Amino acid sequence: LGDGIMALFGVTPAQAAGSRDALFAARDMLKALDSLNAEFSSLVQQPLRMGIGIHMGPVVLGRIGSGAGTALTALGDSVNVASRLEELTKTYGRPLVVSRATLEAARLTLPGGEEHLAPVRGRQESLAVVAAEDLSRLGEVALDA
Numbered sequence: 001l002g003d004g005i006m007a008l009f010g011v012t013p014a015q016a017a018g019s020r021d022a023l024f025a026a027r028d029m030l031k032a033l034d035s036l037n038a039e040f041s042s043l044v045q046q047p048l049r050m051g052i053g054i055h056m057g058p059v060v061l062g063r064i065g066s067g068a069g070t071a072l073t074a075l076g077d078s079v080n081v082a083s084r085l086e087e088l089t090k091t092y093g094r095p096l097v098v099s100r101a102t103l104e105a106a107r108l109t110l111p112g113g114e115e116h117l118a119p120v121r122g123r124q125e126s127l128a129v130v131a132a133e134d135l136s137r138l139g140e141v142a143l144d145a
Helices: 015-039 077-092 100-106
Strands: 052-054 060-064 071-075 096-099 114-118 127-132
Touching (some): 015 100, 052 077, 096 100
Parallel strands (some): 052 096
């Protein structure tokens, strides 16, 4: 993935738990990045940035390669959509773009997030997403069942 990384959460049918874990991991990653930027502010000209795209759905898990080069990977539309959402972080100028479906599955709101109906490359229909800068209040308000 070049300078990127893909993480899988909830590789069982428990979409709610996996979605929540992914969102809390994103929050923790951005908090750690803030700490790194504070620590190294005198050494770098511009703060380090990251973009995180989160989407949920079915994937195909499999091993690719052979011998020592074997790696577990995930393939499918959900992986592609998450990658496209990461690309949208640049468009929206926010470090996180998450699908509305993921937030709903996690039963969380994202106070201060911007709602968008985003075109996703490779799909005919737009996708409801939330772009966010500050994840510190994530989890404060759970949606009713």
